Amino acid sequence: MKIALCADLHIGRIVSDPGWKAVVDYVCDNGCDVLLIAGDAVDSEELWYQAYGPFTDGLRRLKNSGVRVIAVAGNHDSKIFTRLAEQDPGYLTMLGTNGRWESTDLDDTVRILGWSFASRYCNESPFANWNPSLCEFDGPVIGLLHCDAPSPAGSRYAPVRADELNSSPVSFWVMGHIHRPGFVGDKALYCGTPYPLDRSETGPRGLWLIQADGSGISAPVQVPLAETEYAPLEINLSLCTSTQEANEAITKAVRGQGQELLGLRDNLNTAAFNITLMGEIAPAVDMDSVLRDLTSLEIHPEEGRSIKVCSVSDMTEVALPLEQLSLRKDPVGILATLILNPSPALIGRVSKAESELLRQFAFPSDGTFPDQAFRRAGIRLLRQMLSQEADRG
Numbered sequence: 001m002k003i004a005l006c007a008d009l010h011i012g013r014i015v016s017d018p019g020w021k022a023v024v025d026y027v028c029d030n031g032c033d034v035l036l037i038a039g040d041a042v043d044s045e046e047l048w049y050q051a052y053g054p055f056t057d058g059l060r061r062l063k064n065s066g067v068r069v070i071a072v073a074g075n076h077d078s079k080i081f082t083r084l085a086e087q088d089p090g091y092l093t094m095l096g097t098n099g100r101w102e103s104t105d106l107d108d109t110v111r112i113l114g115w116s117f118a119s120r121y122c123n124e125s126p127f128a129n130w131n132p133s134l135c136e137f138d139g140p141v142i143g144l145l146h147c148d149a150p151s152p153a154g155s156r157y158a159p160v161r162a163d164e165l166n167s168s169p170v171s172f173w174v175m176g177h178i179h180r181p182g183f184v185g186d187k188a189l190y191c192g193t194p195y196p197l198d199r200s201e202t203g204p205r206g207l208w209l210i211q212a213d214g215s216g217i218s219a220p221v222q223v224p225l226a227e228t229e230y231a232p233l234e235i236n237l238s239l240c241t242s243t244q245e246a247n248e249a250i251t252k253a254v255r256g257q258g259q260e261l262l263g264l265r266d267n268l269n270t271a272a273f274n275i276t277l278m279g280e281i282a283p284a285v286d287m288d289s290v291l292r293d294l295t296s297l298e299i300h301p302e303e304g305r306s307i308k309v310c311s312v313s314d315m316t317e318v319a320l321p322l323e324q325l326s327l328r329k330d331p332v333g334i335l336a337t338l339i340l341n342p343s344p345a346l347i348g349r350v351s352k353a354e355s356e357l358l359r360q361f362a363f364p365s366d367g368t369f370p371d372q373a374f375r376r377a378g379i380r381l382l383r384q385m386l387s388q389e390a391d392r393g
């Protein structure tokens with residue numbers, strides 16, 4: 001029996017999102033018998049009209065191909081998923097609605113058990129009302145669960161400890177909620193998003209396959225589906241002595257890494273990089289010029305495939321005699337002093353401004369600390385002041 005696993009489709013979050021269609025295409029075209037969905041199939045309760053058409057289209061195609069679909073609801077679709085299931089009965093089996101564990105058997109050879117979010121938040125572990133008798137079965141038992149594991153303190157999204165997963169008599173756990181694919185312990189897998197939802201979702205994305213029969217299940221294998229793969233790329237500019245050299249070093253690194261990534265997967269057509277520029281750069285390198293059009297860099301190594309830059313974080317440092325400059329009694333001296341000794345109040349204001357920006361633009365933080373951000377911005381400004389001074393002669 002060939003079982004496909006997925007989670008966190010978040011249908012409706014991205015307009016004309018190709019992720020669900022790619023999952024359905026693959027499952028129908030590759031002889032899968034079952035599709036398990038570990039929650040957050042639909043992005044939110046308000047997206048009924050956007051989600052209803054594409055989701056039920058897919059479910060109908062799966063049914064017509066003889067694929068059984070079994071799902072649990074996550075925190076994003078605790079209500080809407082169940083309503084969609086009721087609207088077209090026979091398309092899918094929902095497990096554990098109203099927060100109770102439930103099971104269903106596949107040809108008497110494999111048992112699937114699951115638990116669903118009953119509402120948007122769940123402060124308790126689903127194992128608080130665990131029903132061990134559901135595992136009394138002569139064959140492998142697969143658990144389907146949307147949860148936060150291993151549980152961070154105070155999580156409102158069904159916190160689960162690693163030992164709760166490990167010590168249960170379930171053969172394998174298929175999980176949703178964490179968007180990065182990966183294992184928790186030996187027998188629990190976060191499927192991850194089948195397509196990246198934004199550029200922070202790096203690495204290969206797709207569904208997973210397992211083979212199951214009465215005696216056991218095989219190790220899961222990831223099938224990458226997404227046509228775009230995002231990846232981080234660190235480029236060190238320490239050896240560059242001019243702006244042109246920096247431009248060339250960046251282009252060479254992007255092209256090289258892009259070709260390597262595209263070479264890994266035939267179905268990939270875009271490699272997109274989140275670039276971090278590193279190193280202590282020479283005074284002759286004009287970083288403003290280097291950064292200006294970097295996100296418009298797009299290389300086509302072959303017809304129909306491209307390598308892009310989707311974001312740039314400038315972490316380069318410039319060697320400046322700060323101590324010496326701080327002795328000056330002019331704006332340059334004041335700024336150099338501030339960079340050397342930023343007051344906690346100043347860093348607090350930077351931090352506040354940053355969180356306001358993140359909130360307004362719903363943008364993922366690049367994870368830098370406000371004191372580093374302040375130092376980089378200060379040094380950039382100081383360089384501009386010094387270069388204007390040099391221009392005036």
Ligand SMILES: [Mn+2]
Pocket residue numbers: 040074075076146176177178
């Ligand atoms: Mn979730």
